Amino acid sequence: MSIPNDTLSIPVSTDVILSVRESICETFGTMFGNEIESHDLNEDAHNEGEAIIGIISYVGDFKWSMLLCLPKSTAVTMAMKFAGFEIDYDGPDMGDIVAELANIIAGDVVARLSNRGINAALSLPMVVRGAGLKLQWQRELPTHYQSFISADGEFKTKIVAGTPHHWFGGMSGVSKVSGSELNKAC
Amino acid sequence: MKLRALVVDDSRVMRGIVMNSLRKTGLAEFEFTEAENGSDAIAKFQPDQIDILFVDWNMPQMSGIDFVRLVRAGGKTEHIPVVMVTSEKTKEKVDLALQSAGANAYITKPFTPEEMLAQLSKLMSTMTVAS
Numbered sequence: 184m185s186i187p188n189d190t191l192s193i194p195v196s197t198d199v200i201l202s203v204r205e206s207i208c209e210t211f212g213t214m215f216g217n218e219i220e221s222h223d224l225n226e227d228a229h230n231e232g233e234a235i236i237g238i239i240s241y242v243g244d245f246k247w248s249m250l251l252c253l254p255k256s257t258a259v260t261m262a263m264k265f266a267g268f269e270i271d272y273d274g275p276d277m278g279d280i281v282a283e284l285a286n287i288i289a290g291d292v293v294a295r296l297s298n299r300g301i302n303a304a305l306s307l308p309m310v311v312r313g314a315g316l317k318l319q320w321q322r323e324l325p326t327h328y329q330s331f332i333s334a335d336g337e338f339k340t341k342i343v344a345g346t347p348h349h350w351f352g353g354m355s356g357v358s359k360v361s362g363s364e365l366n367k368a369c
Numbered sequence: 370m371k372l373r374a375l376v377v378d379d380s381r382v383m384r385g386i387v388m389n390s391l392r393k394t395g396l397a398e399f400e401f402t403e404a405e406n407g408s409d410a411i412a413k414f415q416p417d418q419i420d421i422l423f424v425d426w427n428m429p430q431m432s433g434i435d436f437v438r439l440v441r442a443g444g445k446t447e448h449i450p451v452v453m454v455t456s457e458k459t460k461e462k463v464d465l466a467l468q469s470a471g472a473n474a475y476i477t478k479p480f481t482p483e484e485m486l487a488q489l490s491k492l493m494s495t496m497t498v499a500s
Contacts, residue, residue: 214479265479266382267389279382283456286427287478290456297459305457307379307427 195247195327195342202295203249203288203340207331210291211284215264217333224328224339234258235277235312237285241293243303249292250341251285252316257336264335282308370493372397373418377410377433378425378454383478387423387454390485396493407431411439416446420496424472426455426462434470441471450492452476 208219233255240248253261255272262270262280270276285308296303325344330337374391378384384403391399402419404410406428414422422440424433433453440446450473453466458477466472474488 210479266386270382276382279380283380283383283478287456290458290478294458297461305427307429 194325195344196245196301198296198299198301199247199292199342200327200329202292202299203342204329206288206291206295207340210288211261211331211333214287215261215333215335217335219331219333222330222332224330226328233272233312233314234316235272235281235310236316237281238309238311239285239289240306241289241303242306244301246345248343248345249285249289250343251281251288252339252341253281253284254336254338257338260335278310278312282310285310370397371400372493373400373402373420374423375402375404375410375414375419375421376423377404377407377428377436378423379405379428380425381405383425387485390480390482391423391489393482394486394489396486396489407433407436407439410436414440416443416449419449421492422449422451423454424451426453426457426466434466437466437470437472447471448496450474450496452488452492454478454480 204221208221211217212219235253235255235258237251237253238248239251240246258277258281259270259272261284262272262277265280265284266276270280286305289305289308293303293305327342329340329342331339374388376384376387378387384405388399388401388403402413404413408431410422410424411431422437424437426433433455437451437453440449440451451471452474453472454476455462456478457463463475466475474492476484476488
């Protein structure tokens, strides 16, 4: 598959990194009533256990994607707080909630980028779930990793140049990707 | 007062959250119809049987904003309030929904019960509904 957009070779924008970080700390902080700490990571930290990932792509001044990676325990806690009732990790509602959480952050990120003079529009969210997840790109794409720590648990984000069209074929360790979830993204 | 609401969102959980928050306002007795995207909403929307619409923006098949445009294009539904409930929050999107597409109110996700109560109270003061 060719990668048509030359911007994919440009390092992830600092404005994007800051917008995602601010959005998660402030939005999730308010939603879940916790202070959230963030740290940059030097490399992709493999999700050792069960995890669920919400993926949103952006188009506009440049193409990029945000992956919100929630370990099972964090996802279960956040889902219960968000929905107001317990959500089965393995059920379809968990996918719904993680998609919605990713979407809420993504919408806020777009507004923050707009305030920074950067145009961006959202895709529909996609959700993947499995154990030992590692999303592999077809080639080395500029990527930025962040780790977040809150009372609800740890989680991570990955910001990647390009959209799933550029790298979705190289996904490993995924046990569940529903057709409807894929359709939402494309 | 009884309000017949059409709640349009591709997330079943989100539809539940919207409906619960509406019930909790205590402003009306609600009867809900649910739709999972704009196309589904078109199939389920009967103007004489719906008093208010709550519509997400980003949905597969047909977006919420396209659904709202179609609803307003009919010309006979001005009396039915449309509330956008969405994570889109740029000024451009808000203006597009309220000024161009014809929505009456705009709530961004995540919303608080107080925000829902305030918007619904404002809209209900202008509505004529079946009692």
